[in-house]
Amino acid sequence: MTTSVSRGGLAVAGVSKRYGSMTILDEVDFHVAEGEFVAVVGPSGSGKTTLLNTVAGFVDPDEGEILVNGAAVTGPGPSRCVVFQEYAIFPWLTVRRNIEFGMRLKARRRPAAQRDEVVDRYLELMGLTAFADALPKTLSGGMRQRVALARAYAVDPEILLMDEPFAALDAQTRETMQETLLEINQKEKRTVLFVTHQVEEAIFLAERVVVMSARPARVREVVPVPWQGRRTHELKTTVEFIELRREIETMLRGSA
Amino acid sequence: MAEIDLAPARRVGVPDPPSRDTARRVLARLRNGLLGLAGFAVLVVLWQIMAVSRIVGDGLLPRPDEVFGVIWSGLGTGLANDVLISSRRVVVWVSIGIVAAVPVGFLLGWFPLVRAMLNPLVNFFRALPPIALVPLVIVYFGIGEPARGIILMYAAFFATVVIVFEGIAGIEDKYVRAAQTLGAGRAEVLTKIVLPFSVPHILTAARVSLGIGWASLVAAELVAAQDGLGAVIQNAGNFLDIPRVYAGIILIGFCALVMDALIRLLSARLVRWQDRGSR
Numbered sequence: 075m076t077t078s079v080s081r082g083g084l085a086v087a088g089v090s091k092r093y094g095s096m097t098i099l100d101e102v103d104f105h106v107a108e109g110e111f112v113a114v115v116g117p118s119g120s121g122k123t124t125l126l127n128t129v130a131g132f133v134d135p136d137e138g139e140i141l142v143n144g145a146a147v148t149g150p151g152p153s154r155c156v157v158f159q160e161y162a163i164f165p166w167l168t169v170r171r172n173i174e175f176g177m178r179l180k181a182r183r184r185p186a187a188q189r190d191e192v193v194d195r196y197l198e199l200m201g202l203t204a205f206a207d208a209l210p211k212t213l214s215g216g217m218r219q220r221v222a223l224a225r226a227y228a229v230d231p232e233i234l235l236m237d238e239p240f241a242a243l244d245a246q247t248r249e250t251m252q253e254t255l256l257e258i259n260q261k262e263k264r265t266v267l268f269v270t271h272q273v274e275e276a277i278f279l280a281e282r283v284v285v286m287s288a289r290p291a292r293v294r295e296v297v298p299v300p301w302q303g304r305r306t307h308e309l310k311t312t313v314e315f316i317e318l319r320r321e322i323e324t325m326l327r328g329s330a
Numbered sequence: 331m332a333e334i335d336l337a338p339a340r341r342v343g344v345p346d347p348p349s350r351d352t353a354r355r356v357l358a359r360l361r362n363g364l365l366g367l368a369g370f371a372v373l374v375v376l377w378q379i380m381a382v383s384r385i386v387g388d389g390l391l392p393r394p395d396e397v398f399g400v401i402w403s404g405l406g407t408g409l410a411n412d413v414l415i416s417s418r419r420v421v422v423w424v425s426i427g428i429v430a431a432v433p434v435g436f437l438l439g440w441f442p443l444v445r446a447m448l449n450p451l452v453n454f455f456r457a458l459p460p461i462a463l464v465p466l467v468i469v470y471f472g473i474g475e476p477a478r479g480i481i482l483m484y485a486a487f488f489a490t491v492v493i494v495f496e497g498i499a500g501i502e503d504k505y506v507r508a509a510q511t512l513g514a515g516r517a518e519v520l521t522k523i524v525l526p527f528s529v530p531h532i533l534t535a536a537r538v539s540l541g542i543g544w545a546s547l548v549a550a551e552l553v554a555a556q557d558g559l560g561a562v563i564q565n566a567g568n569f570l571d572i573p574r575v576y577a578g579i580i581l582i583g584f585c586a587l588v589m590d591a592l593i594r595l596l597s598a599r600l601v602r603w604q605d606r607g608s609r
Contacts, residue, residue, distance in 0.1 A: 130507075130511060132507060132510075150507065150510035150511050151510070151511070151513060152511070152512055152513030154511065155511050155512060156507070156508070156511040158504055158507070158508065160504050162504040162505060162507070162508040163508075164505060164508070164509075164523070164526075165603050165604070165605070166526045166527070166529075166601075166603040167526075167603075175509070175512055175522075176512035176513050179512060179513045179514050179515075179518055179522075180513070180515065180518065181513030181514075181515070182512075182513045209602065209603045210603070211603060211604070211605045222508075225512065226512075229512055229513060235511075
């Protein structure tokens, strides 16, 4: 079932991407271990989204390759499910139908009983049970992103890709969502690549942070995050948290 | 960590209590309906004043009560049949036009090359007034029922193609990408994303096409029709029976209005998911 078989890591190996004479990604190189939560931070417009789109398979790299579980990425597919920044849940489907969408497709088809079970579990985990039959237009931004998260988890991807999924939310909702994500990730360990421009969000969520430089995007440094298992609201106000945050922000400023 | 408070998220997501919402909506609808009727009432009053005072038309403008009298007595003596025949003509042939247009609109919306090639062509044909086609239709299709139908179908077809393909071309990329990343293949994107997304556009196309259909009806019934509201107007015009001309015109407007209301009802059912702001 969803407690799945062998999960591989993600390898981004020497990936470059150019648009005309502009180099967006310059030999980007890093690895996400199986079950690891890695965040990518970079200045706005630094090519983070291009990087994520390359991993997702929407964009082909000019050089280098992307390996999931040892297999090269050639196009979009459910092994690398993306949660987008814009609300991309389908407006014509109810919350339940949105979450089970992937499980009704050929690639990840599940029998109805199993589908219901998975959906019910994520509805519960996301606090969406009361809204199972609601249409997206009646939901707030935070609720829509909960649906998007549930929908991505439900297809049981080898890697979850998150493209600034909480960037459009207000500060308070964003914090709640970060905690929800941590909670889910604790219960169901997944390999996650999380792109954000917020250093605070990156070090709060991730086990390692890939710091990118701007134009062209290169890996500037990979910073391990020391507080495994201590990620609560209060962490954000501790000295060590603030210091790490400042350190990475200085790095970003230096490269912008 | 397990004790995360979801209350704020729950609170912001709660929709308005349905009862209050529905009550408000019913009241608003009632008010709008009454205002709509008032608009007609004003028109009839102005008409009455103009007819009685003989400001225009030098006695050739019939009074509203004369025209309504023609409608009332006419409905018992054949006019009802004309209404029925015209309505059926419009519904049947416009439907054929829409059904033929939807797949073409899909092709144009989904394949940029097809669009680049056919779009100017579609706009060329769409711009032609149906009445200009009447002589050609008579030459090629004779004067039977299909000849009249072709004109209605023509008008509906090109209007629908344009609306459907513009709707499909306007599908936001994020939905297609979301579907692909969940595992949808090309065919599944088409059936599970593009198709549901096109339903509101098809309904809009149906509304517009029915409007155009009624507008083209007179042109269609110019093709030697003995029955139907277009023919009623033609014949009455030939005999200078002006109240009857008005009666025919009013009945066309009324039928078009009723059909439009029916489609709007259907849309409200089928595309409940759309944000009210964008409807």
